[in-house]
Amino acid sequence: MDVVFDELHRRVKSYLATVKNVAADGGNEAALVIARDELPLIVDAFDALFGGHIPDDNGHCRQCHRAGRWWRRRRVPCRVFLQAQIALFHPVGHGRHALTRAEL
Ligand SMILES: [Zn+2]
Structure with missing residues (x-):
């Protein structure tokens, strides 16, 4: 590297x-x-x-859209969005998220 x-x-x-x-x-x-x-x-x-992984007018991720060819455009929720959701709300080995437990 x-x-x-x-x-x-x-x-x-x-x-x-x-x-x-x-x-x-x-x-x-x-x-x-x-x-x-x-x-x-x-x-x-x-x-x-x-923050940039939001849909464009056609429902494709604005950030992931830049990285690929038109036929590979990612719809939202894209992989980055889903990974962020998992990391925040379903972390491996941590059980439920602390804020979820507090029922905020
Ligand atoms: Zn994306």
Whole structure:
């Protein structure tokens, strides 16, 4: 793989692992710092990645539409949208999502 990509990928994976570990196993103060300082950044990053996967006038994903030939256009919900839904609301090994349990 590309050296620059490898380093960028490693940094993102390391950052996310740190956030996850502190949120799960850190003290209350550290978890609060994660929630207030890091979570908004993660939400913004998620939105930047996910936000463009909306339908065009023909029901095809605007983002996935750019990546493929016309005969391969993805209808919404596209794979990215579905993966995001699964990651947020049906995470593997986490049972039901915390916000779902709270019935918000
Ligand atoms: Zn898409």
